[in-house]
Amino acid sequence: MIKERRTLIRKRRCGRSAAPARTGPLRRRLALALTAAAAAAALAGCSGDTGKAGRSPAPAAPARKPNIIFVLTDDLSWNLVAHMPQVQKMQQDGTTFDNFFMADSLCCTSRATIFTGRYPHNTRVRTNFPPLGGYKVFEQNGGEQNSFGPALQKGGYHTAFLGKYMNGYEPNDRQGGTKPYVPPGWNEWYAAGNGYPEYDYNLNENGRLVSYGHKPEDYLTDVLANKSADFVQRAAGSGKPFFMEIATFAPHGPLVPAPKYAGKFPHLRAPRSPSFNEKDVRDKPTWLRKHPKLGKRVIANIDNTFRMRVRMVQSVNDMIGRIRGELTALGIDRETYVVFGSDNGFHLGEHRLAAGKMTAFDTDIRVPFVFTGPGIGPGRHVPQFAQNTDLAPTLLGLAGLPAPAGADGRSLVPFLQGRVPPDWRQAALIEHVKPAFSAQDPDRQDSLPGAPTTYNAIRTQNALYVEYADGEREYYDLTRDPNEMDNTAGRLPEPRRRYLSDLLHAYVNCAGQGCVNAGRSG
Known part of the structure; x- marks a missing residue:
């Protein structure tokens, strides 16, 4: 089967004389520029030329842009990666960002930042629903035009989006037209609204509303996997580079695993970090001090929630393996970047917090992000700070395109x-x-x-500093307190407090290059 697929793609390529060769050694693998010798060899493979004397060498093929696949999960925390062998395989094959932070650990705000490269205070998407957030706020403030989709499409890419778009998006929204609306920048569009239950949902499939039911084959993550594989197969022979984002609803609640995984991991427990069911929270801000210690019944629910989350990500794991296997079968794995990550983290028992996000603790803001593809060395780990503001500049950078206008982040390509x-x-x-x-x-x-109140925070290599709108403060010395258990804001020397407060103020008022400069002074 693999041989047949490679032969088919080779025939498709060779049948299009104007299309550049897509296989062969790479001169600069990250830039994906083919050498003249490699291009000649690739063209000879199509024409039957074996390079014998007396024959003119084939001309060099023009540089071809790489393909890019971006898998974005929902609420996937670092402690789930241990149960995802395909993500671990990506780590072995590529680069992991060990300190990748979300500017706000909330679905819609994070996705608005991912699409545009702008902090929430610049996207103006601050919550999941109006008047302070949601899809309509994103759209009304130019988010769709400023996202990486239109830029990639204009840059010659065949683009596809699958899965969860923005909170408040409805697949049957017609935006004044006669058909379900497809946002600008996307050649192919397969987006859901309320796909959290994984069954009984609608997809806007390229302007056509398609309903899915409750059969096993309707399980949304598996449907997205099927559509992803189909897109890769079709796009591989198109002669154009492609970009595909697959945004799963998994492992977000209501925690519905695929039937084949429903009974797996029966004895698994949630990890017990030192902050799990924290003994003393008297030093914490008021919203957290009100939380009692977790009882046996709550802890049992936490363990069950963790099991269900692990069960859900098995389908995501399968999808990643299937996509990467498809790339290999088609012979395009060495010219395709695959990016895996999450929109935010998730706490589950830490600091007496049962289940959720939106805090400034590392459980919620620090997420896994892994890159594989041409020129990326295997098993590499990056300790420097990255943020979701960097994703749009990075995805465009991989495509050889400039960062979005007004982006607050920077490309991670270096x-x-x-x-x-x-x-x-x-x-x-x-x-x-x-x-x-x-x-x-x-x-x-x-x-x-009992949930966190409005705040702004700065995370440095050795500290977390939080300013709440009500005047309360948090400070954790991460060198001696990596689990963020001892809030020493009341003992923080005034020069240190003033420095962090000034840095925070510079950040929350920055835009574009000003954000880059603020980050350098941390």
Whole structure:
């Protein structure tokens, strides 16, 4: 089967004399520029030329842009990676960013930042629903035009989006037209609205509303995997580079695993870090001090929640393996980047918090991000700080395109080349506006009393500093307290406090290059 697929793709390529060869050694693998010798060999393979004397060498093929596949999960925390062998294989094959932070650990705000490269205070998407957030706010503030989709499409890419778009997006929204609306920048569009239950949902499939039911084959993550594989197979022979984002709803609640994984891992427990069911929270801000110690029943629910999350990500794991296997079968794995990550983290028992996100703790803001592809060395780890503001500049950078206008982040491509920019940021901004309660909000538990109030925070290599809108403060010395258990804000020397507060103020008021400069001073 693999041989047949490679032969088919080779025939498709050879049948298009104007299309550049897509196989062969790479001169600069990250730039994907074929050498003249490699191009001649590739063309000879199509024409039957074996390079015998007396024959003119084939002309060099033009440089071809790489393909890019971006897998974005929902609420996937670092402690789930241990149960995802395909992600671990990506780590072995590529580069892992060990300190990748979300500017706000909330679905819609994070995705708006990912699409545009702008902090939430610049996207103006601060919550999941209006008036302070959601799809309509993103759209009204030019988010769709400023996202990486239109830029990639204009740059010659065949683009596809699959899965979860933005909170508040409805697949049957017609935006005044006669057909379901497809946002600008996407050649192919397969997006859901409420896909959290994994069954009984609608997809906007290229302007056509398609309903899915409750059969095993309707399981949404598997449907996205099937559509992803189909897209790769079709796009591989198109003669154009392609970009595909697959945004799963998994492992976000209500925690519905695929039937084949429903009974797996029966004895698995949630990890017990030192902060799990924290003994003393008297030093914490008011919203957290109110939490009692977790009882046996709550802990049992936490363990069950963790099992269900592990079960859900098995389908994501399968999807990654299938996509990468498809790339290999088609012979395009060495010219395709695969990026895996999450929109935010998730706490589950830490600091007496049962289940959720939106805090400034590392459980919520630090997420896995792994890159594989041409020119990326195997088994590499990057300790420097990256943020979701960097994703749009990076995805465009991999495509050889400039960063989006107004982006607050920077391209991570130098790190993928094994280089460290000398002026890279030394701090990460986290900002959060407590959302108003909405029964339609899938994260409504984090808008209730006992959830974090509005805050801004700075995360440096050795500290976390948080300023709440009500005047409360947190400070954790991560060198001696990596689990963020001892809030020493009340003992923080005034010069240190003033420095961090000034840095935070510079960040929350920055835009574009100003954000880059603020990060350097961390």
